[in-house]
Amino acid sequence: MLSYCSKDCPDLCSFDITVKGGKADIKPSQHYFLDVPFVCTKLKHFFDREFSDVKSFVKNAAEEQKPCSHKDAVWETAQFLKRNRDRKILLIKGSGSLGYNMHYWDKLFSSFPNCWFVEGSPCDETGISAHIEDFGCIKNPRITNLFQADTIMLFGKNAKNCSPHLYAYLKKMKKIGKNIVYIDPVKTATAGLADKFIRINPGADGLLAAALLEEIVPGQGYKIEGFFDKTGLLSEDFDYLRGSVKSGKTAFIQGFGLQRYSNGANIVNWINKLAVYTNNEQLLYYGKSSQENLNKPEIAKKNRVNIADITHKMGEGFFDIYVVVGANPVITYPEPLLQIKEFGNKNLICVDTNYTETSRYADYFIKSAGMFAQDDFSESYFFNVKGERRAVNSGALSDVQIACSIGEILQTDVSLKKKSKTEPVKFRKYIKRDLKLKEPHVEKDKFRLLTVSHYFYLNSQLADKYRDIDNYVFISGKNADELNVSNGDLIRVYNETGEFLSYCKISNMVENKTILVYKNRKLVKGWPNMVSKSMPTDSKTGLAYYDTFVNVERLDG
Numbered sequence: 001m002l003s004y005c006s007k008d009c010p011d012l013c014s015f016d017i018t019v020k021g022g023k024a025d026i027k028p029s030q031h032y033f034l035d036v037p038f039v040c041t042k043l044k045h046f047f048d049r050e051f052s053d054v055k056s057f058v059k060n061a062a063e064e065q066k067p068c069s070h071k072d073a074v075w076e077t078a079q080f081l082k083r084n085r086d087r088k089i090l091l092i093k094g095s096g097s098l099g100y101n102m103h104y105w106d107k108l109f110s111s112f113p114n115c116w117f118v119e120g121s122p123c124d125e126t127g128i129s130a131h132i133e134d135f136g137c138i139k140n141p142r143i144t145n146l147f148q149a150d151t152i153m154l155f156g157k158n159a160k161n162c163s164p165h166l167y168a169y170l171k172k173m174k175k176i177g178k179n180i181v182y183i184d185p186v187k188t189a190t191a192g193l194a195d196k197f198i199r200i201n202p203g204a205d206g207l208l209a210a211a212l213l214e215e216i217v218p219g220q221g222y223k224i225e226g227f228f229d230k231t232g233l234l235s236e237d238f239d240y241l242r243g244s245v246k247s248g249k250t251a252f253i254q255g256f257g258l259q260r261y262s263n264g265a266n267i268v269n270w271i272n273k274l275a276v277y278t279n280n281e282q283l284l285y286y287g288k289s290s291q292e293n294l295n296k297p298e299i300a301k302k303n304r305v306n307i308a309d310i311t312h313k314m315g316e317g318f319f320d321i322y323v324v325v326g327a328n329p330v331i332t333y334p335e336p337l338l339q340i341k342e343f344g345n346k347n348l349i350c351v352d353t354n355y356t357e358t359s360r361y362a363d364y365f366i367k368s369a370g371m372f373a374q375d376d377f378s379e380s381y382f383f384n385v386k387g388e389r390r391a392v393n394s395g396a397l398s399d400v401q402i403a404c405s406i407g408e409i410l411q412t413d414v415s416l417k418k419k420s421k422t423e424p425v426k427f428r429k430y431i432k433r434d435l436k437l438k439e440p441h442v443e444k445d446k447f448r449l450l451t452v453s454h455y456f457y458l459n460s461q462l463a464d465k466y467r468d469i470d471n472y473v474f475i476s477g478k479n480a481d482e483l484n485v486s487n488g489d490l491i492r493v494y495n496e497t498g499e500f501l502s503y504c505k506i507s508n509m510v511e512n513k514t515i516l517v518y519k520n521r522k523l524v525k526g527w528p529n530m531v532s533k534s535m536p537t538d539s540k541t542g543l544a545y546y547d548t549f550v551n552v553e554r555l556d557g
């Protein structure tokens, strides 16, 4: 049966799936740019966890979460919504599945007069905003354009972990002689593929792009006072980059780590400008929305709350009811303690394939059978490929069935009409303007916390098998000496927002008062976002997760 993976992963693998006795046989079938198609090891675990027999539940009068049939949970949830139709509802829809049909949820809740939808996202929206500002649209060239490049420059795109098919393609590019440069504050697994790894200070890529541009096209960039101190670059690294860009075609691939800063959009703006003014615009990659060319349905979203304002409004007790579909905000969003308090005080409805740290507080939990349970389609948010599938899992209810059943009970139309008109094809055209340069936010007396992706899990979705790997605080040898901490010591990471505890691992991945923890993992106590504040990025469409500054100390005993 035709299928594809609609997880929040840019690769969007297509495959043929046959299910026998609860086991899946998968034959990979796409990726036009690779000779041998493959899927990653995570896919099997997604299948297993979504086929699991997790029960739905509803809280009883004594506040106990009592398991019940999925149908009963749907009925009870619908009755609750009927009784509370006019109250203030916040809908948080996450990245569990990026399939088009998850819009059924938006359609259902758009019929509630006081439902609030989230504006912006914790993911890639800041960079998207920057591209729209620069080009009037968001587009990503075909990956095969990389054939035209002499140098391929990756700005914090940890393809080995986050996009294994891009990584395989980069290996192919390297084999045919392309020069690969990897720029990142972290020496990630992808740095190993590069001909040259350049460590940069976090949030400083805009300074680098502006300084390079000034050297290559004087008058278009900036000469920056204290450049080497601010960026952490060596002068030979800068000469190397200037030489590479001057001497041939350069591809610029922007990762999403770049834009999780209070100057994140500005960083992307400057790399865009560098690409355009060095005649490399057709080799400029960021990504795009996963529904960019799909004719999204028109759904009226009357009330909206900005992503960085959610916890602020939660703190004021603004919302009466929370609905969380395919997301785990207690783990993935800032200020978990505030969320936990609100979810405990107010009513919470969760729809998920599995129990989560968020569903612990749910009054209504409806188990979704996940991505294999519904016909669906979507695009990749990096490659220009589409996926389409037929449902193979009929054990529990799919998201579409759940949303439609609730709609039926409430006598609300949940059908999705696709827009009738097709949108004209958009082209990138650089919009010339005076572009200011924003400096990164730095707190010199503290450590900066970076929270990046691990290969074996997708945000907070992980298989039990990998639960306890690499749950460390990674720190440089020099910084460990200064703090008098050693491998295996229990470390406390804290600031005014909160704290977490985890074991120390000395590593050359990081340097210079930057520490790293893999994102969205449970640690010895707490998890990384315990110390994240809700700070907007400069486009106001994302969260500046990487501008998180913390104290680090060893816990004795």
Ligand SMILES: Nc1nc2c(c(=O)[nH]1)N[C@H]1C(S)=C(S)[C@@H](COP(=O)(O)OP(=O)(O)OC[C@H]3O[C@@H](n4cnc5c(=O)[nH]c(N)nc54)[C@H](O)[C@@H]3O)O[C@H]1N2
Binding pocket: 008, 009, 010, 095, 123, 124, 154, 155, 156, 157, 158, 159, 161, 162, 163, 183, 184, 185, 186, 188, 200, 201, 202, 203, 204, 205, 254, 255, 256, 257, 258, 450, 452, 453, 454, 455, 456, 457, 458, 459, 546
């Ligand atoms: N296995 C796996 N794959 C995933 C995910 C996952 O959790 N696991 N998540 C998916 C999702 S939701 C997303 S959004 C994408 C993310 O995909 P990517 O953009 O590739 O990945 P990240 O690991 O979030 O960040 C990339 C890198 O940016 C670096 N970085 C941080 N700050 C800076 C900076 O200032 N400058 C530079 N040059 N680099 C910087 C980080 O150190 C990190 O190595 O991956 C998707 N794919």
Ligand SMILES: Nc1nc2c(c(=O)[nH]1)N[C@H]1C(S)=C(S)[C@@H](COP(=O)(O)OP(=O)(O)OC[C@H]3O[C@@H](n4cnc5c(=O)[nH]c(N)nc54)[C@H](O)[C@@H]3O)O[C@H]1N2
Binding pocket: 008, 093, 094, 095, 096, 097, 122, 123, 124, 260, 325, 326, 327, 328, 329, 332, 333, 351, 352, 353, 354, 356, 368, 369, 370, 371, 399, 451, 452, 458, 459, 460, 461, 519, 520, 528, 529, 532, 545
């Ligand atoms: N500190 C820090 N925090 C971050 C980031 C960071 O870099 N640093 N990265 C951010 C990024 S890039 C992202 S994208 C967000 C992601 O944050 P979330 O959107 O919360 O994503 P997940 O943690 O993957 O949670 C998705 C949930 O959906 C469930 N699920 C899976 N498939 C389905 C389905 O078909 N239907 C339903 N109903 N549920 C399903 C899964 O079990 C899981 O519980 O996290 C952000 N959080």
Ligand code: SF4
Binding pocket: 005, 006, 007, 009, 010, 011, 012, 013, 039, 040, 041, 042, 043, 164, 165
């Ligand atoms: S998680 Fe990514 S690489 Fe793995 S199967 Fe899904 S789309 Fe492919």
Ligand SMILES: [Mo]
Binding pocket: 008, 122, 123, 124
């Ligand atoms: Mo993301």
